[in-house]
Amino acid sequence: xxxxPDYRSLITDTLAQYQGQVDFLSIRFETINSTDIVxxxxxxxxxxxxxxxxxxxxxxxxxxxxxxxxxxxxTLTAQVQYAIGAAQAVGTxxxxxxxxxxxxxxxxxxxxxxxPQTVPLAEKKTLCEHYQDVLNSVSDKISTTTVRYGDTAHRxxxxxxxxxxxxxxxxxxxxxxxxxxxxxxxxxxxxxTTGSRRDYGDLVGLDKQVRxxxxxxxxxxxxxxxxxxxxxxxxxxxxxxxxxxxxFGHLSEADMLYENPxxxxxxxxxxxxxxxxxxxxxxxxxxxHRGSYGYDDEGVPATITQLITDGVLTGRLHSRxxxxxxxEKPTGNARCLSYHYPPLVRMTNTWIAPGTAxxxxxxxxxxxxxxxxxxxxxxxxxxxxxxxAGEAWRVRGGQLxxxxxxxxxxxxxxxxxxxxxxIGDDLVWDESGGCGKGGQNGLPVxxxxxxxxIRDVVIGGD
Numbered sequence: 464x465x466x467x468p469d470y471r472s473l474i475t476d477t478l479a480q481y482q483g484q485v486d487f488l489s490i491r492f493e494t495i496n497s498t499d500i501v502x503x504x505x506x507x508x509x510x511x512x513x514x515x516x517x518x519x520x521x522x523x524x525x526x527x528x529x530x531x532x533x534x535x536x537x538t539l540t541a542q543v544q545y546a547i548g549a550a551q552a553v554g555t556x557x558x559x560x561x562x563x564x565x566x567x568x569x570x571x572x573x574x575x576x577x578x579p580q581t582v583p584l585a586e587k588k589t590l591c592e593h594y595q596d597v598l599n600s601v602s603d604k605i606s607t608t609t610v611r612y613g614d615t616a617h618r619x620x621x622x623x624x625x626x627x628x629x630x631x632x633x634x635x636x637x638x639x640x641x642x643x644x645x646x647x648x649x650x651x652x653x654x655x656t657t658g659s660r661r662d663y664g665d666l667v668g669l670d671k672q673v674r675x676x677x678x679x680x681x682x683x684x685x686x687x688x689x690x691x692x693x694x695x696x697x698x699x700x701x702x703x704x705x706x707x708x709x710x711f712g713h714l715s716e717a718d719m720l721y722e723n724p725x726x727x728x729x730x731x732x733x734x735x736x737x738x739x740x741x742x743x744x745x746x747x748x749x750x751x752h753r754g755s756y757g758y759d760d761e762g763v764p765a766t767i768t769q770l771i772t773d774g775v776l777t778g779r780l781h782s783r784x785x786x787x788x789x790x791e792k793p794t795g796n797a798r799c800l801s802y803h804y805p806p807l808v809r810m811t812n813t814w815i816a817p818g819t820a821x822x823x824x825x826x827x828x829x830x831x832x833x834x835x836x837x838x839x840x841x842x843x844x845x846x847x848x849x850x851x852a853g854e855a856w857r858v859r860g861g862q863l864x865x866x867x868x869x870x871x872x873x874x875x876x877x878x879x880x881x882x883x884x885x886i887g888d889d890l891v892w893d894e895s896g897g898c899g900k901g902g903q904n905g906l907p908v909x910x911x912x913x914x915x916x917i918r919d920v921v922i923g924g925d
Contacts, residue, residue, distance in 0.1 A: 470492050470536060470620065471620060471622075471628070471630075473536075473539060474490045474492065474539075474620065474622045474628075475622055475628065477490065477539055477540065477543055478490060478622055478623070478624050481543050481544075481547060482624035484524075484547050484551075485522045485523060485524040485547050485550055485551070485624075486523050486524050486525070486558040486560075487521075487522065487523040487558065487560060487623070487624055487625070488520070488521070488522050488523075488543070488546075488547070488623065488624040489520070489521045489522075489621065489622065489623040489624070489761070489762075490518065490519075490520055490539070490543070490621075490622050490623075491518055491519045491520075491521075491619060491620070491621045491622075491760070491802055492516075492517075492518045492536060492619070492620045492802075493515075493516070493517060493518065493519075493617060493618065493619045493620075493801065493802040494514065494515070494516050494617070494618045495513075495514070495515040495516075495615055495616070495617055495801060496512070496513070496514055496580060496615070496616040497512065497513050497514075497515075497613070497614065497615040497616070498511070498512050498513075498579070498584065498587060498612070498613065498614045498615075499511055499513075499612070499613050500587060500588055500591050500610075500611070500612040500613070501609070501610070501611050501612075502591050502592065502595050502608075502609070502610045502611075503607070503608070503609045504607060504608060504609075505592075505595060505599070505608075507588075510584070510588060511584075512584055515534070515801075516534065516536065517532060517533060517534040517536070517801075517802045517803070518532070518533055518536055518539065518542070518802055519531065519532040519533070519799075519802045519803075519804075519805070520539075520542045520543050520545075520546040521546060521805060521806075522543075522546040522547045522549070522550040523550055523554075523558050523560070523784075524547070524550040524551045524554040524558065525551075525554030525555060525556055525557065525558060526554050526555065526556035526557055526558050526559065527549075527550050527551070527552070527553035527554025527555065527556075528549075528550055528553070528805070529545070529546035529547060529548065529549030529550035529551075529552075529553075530546060530549070530805045531545050531546045531549075532802050532803045532804070559784065559787035559788050560783040560784055560787045561781070561783045561784075561786035561787040561791070561792065561793045563625075563627075563761075563762070563763050563783065563793060565623070565625050565626030565627045566627050566628075566629065566758070566762065566764065567626075567627070567628045567629075568628075568629055568630070568757070568758070569629075569630040569631070570629075570630075570631050570632075570757035570758070571618075571631050571632030571633050571757070572616070572632040572633045572634050573633060573634075573660055573661060573750070573751070573755070574634055574660075574661060574662065575661045575662055576661060576662025576663065576664045576665070577662055577663035577664050578634060578663065579614040579616075579634060579636055579663040580614075580616055580634065582663055587612055590612070590666070590667065591610045591612050591638075592610075594610050594638075594640060594669070594670075594673045595608050595610045597670050597673045597674050597677075598610070598640060598642045598673060598674070598676065598677045599677075600674075601642070601674060601677035601678055601681060602644065602677070602681045604644045604645060604646050604681050604684065605642050605643070605644055605677055605680070605681065606643050606644065606645045607641075607642070607643040608640075608641070608642050608643075608677070609639070609640070609641045609642075610638070610639070610640055611637075611638065611639040611640075612637075612638050612666075613636070613637050613638075614634065614635065614636045614637075614663075615634070615635050616632070616633075616634045616635075617631075617632060617633055617634075617635075617801075618630075618631075618632040619631050619632070619760075621758075621760070621762050623761075623762055627762040629757075629758050629762050631756065631757055631758055633660060633756060634660060635658070635659075635660050635753060635907045636658055636659050636660070636663065636665070636666060637656070637657070637658040637895070637897065637907070638656070638657050638658070638666050638669075639654070639655075639656045639895075640654065640655045640656070640673050640676050641653065641654045641655075641676065642654075642676050642677035642680045643680060644677070644680035644681045644683070644684055645684075646684045646685075647684070649684050651679075651680045651681075651683035651684050651868065652680055652839060653675070653676035653677055653678070653679035653680035653681075653683070653853065654676055654838075654839060654853065655669075655672050655673060655675065655676040656895030657669065657672070657894060657895050658753050658894040658895050658896075658907065659753070659894060660751070660752070660753050660755065660907070661751060679837075679853060679854055682866070683868040686866050686867055686868040687865070687867055687868070688867065688868055688869045689833065689855065689857075689867040689868070689869060689870050689922060691922060691923050692921075692922060693919050693920065693921055693922075694832045694833045694919075694920055694922050695829050695830070695831065695832035695833075695916070695917070695918050695919065695920070696829075696832055696833045696834075696835055696872065696916075696917050696920045696922070697822075697825045697826060697829050697832070697833075697834045697835070697858070697885075697914055697915065697916050697917075698834075698835050698836075698852075698872075698914065698915050698917065699834075699835070699836040699837065699891075699914055700887070700889060700890065700891035700893075700911070700912050700913055700914055701836065701837050701838060701891065701893050702835055702836065702837065702838055702850065702852060702872075703815055703911075703912030703913060703914065703915050704813075704814065704891070704892070704893040704896075704910030704911050704912050705838050705841060705850060705893070705910060706848070706850065706879075706912075706915075707743060707813050707814065707815050707910065707911075707912055708810060708813045708896065708898070708908065708910045709841060709842075709843045709848060709850075710843055710846075710848040710876040710879070711743065711770075711813075711876055711880070712745065712810045712813045713810070713843065713900075714726065714730055714845075714846065714876065715730070715745065715770050715778075715779045715780050715810075716779070716780050716796070716807075716808040716809065716810070716900075717779045717780055717781045717782070717785035717786070717789060717791075717808055718782065718784075718785050718807060718808040719808075720779065720785075720789075721785050721788055721789060726845070726846075729846075729877070730776060730779065731776070732776055732777060732778075732779075733775060733776065733777075734775065734776050735774055735775050735776075736771060736774060736775070736776055736877060736880045736881065737771065737774040737880040737881055737883055738774050738883060738884075739773045739774050740773075740774070740818050740886050741771055741773070741774045741815070741880065741883060741886065742769065742771060742772060742773070742815065742816035743769070743770045743771040743813070743814070743815050743816070744767055744768065744769050744770060744813070744814055744816065745767075745768050745770055745780055745794075745796070745810055745811055745812065745813040745814075746765065746766055746767030746768055746794075746795075746811055746812060747759070747765035747766070747795060747796075747811035747812065748764075748765040748766050748767045748795075749767055749812050749909075752812045752892060752894060752909035753812075753894050753896065753907040753908060753909045754810065754811035754812040754813075754896075754907060754908040754909040755811065755812060755909070756811075758795070759795040759796060759797045759798055759806070760797050760798050760799045760806040761782060761783050761793075761797040761806055763783065763793050763794075763795040763797065764795055765795045765811070766794050766795045768780060768794045768796075778794075779791070779794075780794050780796040780808055780809075780810065781793050781794045781796055781797075781808060782796065782797035782806060782807070782808050783797065785808055795811075796808050796809060796810070796811060797809075798811070798906060799903065800903040800904075800905065800906050804901075804902070804903050807900055807901050807903065809898065809900060809903075809906060809908075810898060810908055811908060811909070812908065812909035812910070812911070813908070813909070813910055813911075814890070814892070814909075814910065814911035814912050815886070815911070815912035815913065815915070816890070816913075817886065817887060817888050817889065817890040817912075817913040818885070818886025818887060818888060818913060819886075819888055820885045820886060820887050820888060820914075820916075821887065821888060821889075822887055822889060822914050823861075824885065824887075825885045825887055825914055825915075825916045826858055826861045826862065826863070827861035828861075828884065828885050828916050829858050829861065829916055830858070830860070830861055831858060831859055831860075832857075832858050833855055833856070833857065833858065833867075833870060833920075833922060834855065834856045834857075834858050834863060835852035835854070835855045835870050835872065836852060836853060836854040836855065837852060837853030837854050838850060838851065838852060838853055839851040839852070839853050843876075846875050846876050846877060847873075847874070847875055847876075848872075848873070848874060848875075848876055848879075849871060849872070849873045850871070850872050851869075851870070851871045851872075852870040852871075852872065854866070855867050855868070855870035869923075870922055871922060871923040872920050872921070872922055873920075873921045873922070873923060874920055874921055879917060879920065882917050882918040882919055882920070883915055883916070883917055884916045884917065884918050885915065885916030886913055886914075886915060886916075887913035887914035887915065888913060889913050889914055890911060890912065890913045891911065891912070891913070892909055892910070892911040893909070893910045893911065894909055896908040896909065896910050
């Protein structure tokens, strides 16, 4: 994380020299220190530490963008000339960037406990080996186990032709655990994930959580499959977080809406999507989560945006360009995975606010149906979603009955929001998210929410 301060004058001098040739020009220099460990069946598949140093240039002229990324910082002048030439070659319209106040600020990195950069690689490997032993100790029916560890430390200097100069840093950590159980021709998988931007200690002492992944895989081998059909369902906060991010959050990203007039009409501000109790937010201005930061990758200050207020759509997520084109305010949601990529409109921390119902209230309100927890996977296609629960039970008379497996929830996000019949008071944050969009996969995000009672959900099964 050294040497970057020496380049501030180079960046600002270069901007001063070339900014008159385009409508907007930005330069980003970045260092990335990272650690990657992958253990599969007690074999090391990846183990290493890396340092990457590089930069990017973005230029906008008459609405056209030029972009380049590079690893040799000494080639900056040539890179700026290339980006400017590309923007001038494709620009044919007016540049529309929402105005922001230029800012000069240094901020980071929000570590409140142990910085993973101070932990030796051998110690991180030992932690992974311990968790793999925990997974394998559960049963001889465990056939495959995987433990993944990753941490990254970013330091960024971002300057723009409008006078913004940001020096920002952060550290991100993530671990993923999976166990596959086999028996009598049946295969079941249990997974757990966790992450932090605050403390390496958050990844230590997770034996109970890790063991739970293997136990669920083994137990699911003998569970009955749920019968397919339409059910009333209560989902736990982890599934709520996945739902609000995947099914609703991506539809709130304004670049997708601007490029899809039909969906922009569907997602028109003022439209009712749920009950007056429903409140949905996104924002990096909520400190302490994996999607938190001081400024986005265009230098716009982090905010908190209320997307749904009292059941009504009241906001969406913006870059400066989408905000300018739609005549709205920028929200600080332009993000890139690293200097290799241009910023896109991305979620940060997305959550449904808690209500007043206890989990007991929700189950009693459910009466007969399914209680689904955790997640194994899922996918979305526009407004349609499919999520597979990690655990599930039948509910009878408002009480948990027998556990079941292979519970896959499918539906239309707008219909599902309208079918929310109860919102719990048990808000929980899931810091395990790695979001993908436009080839930029694994961008850290936070997801949160309470338990939800949802009427009429299609569940696949026998």
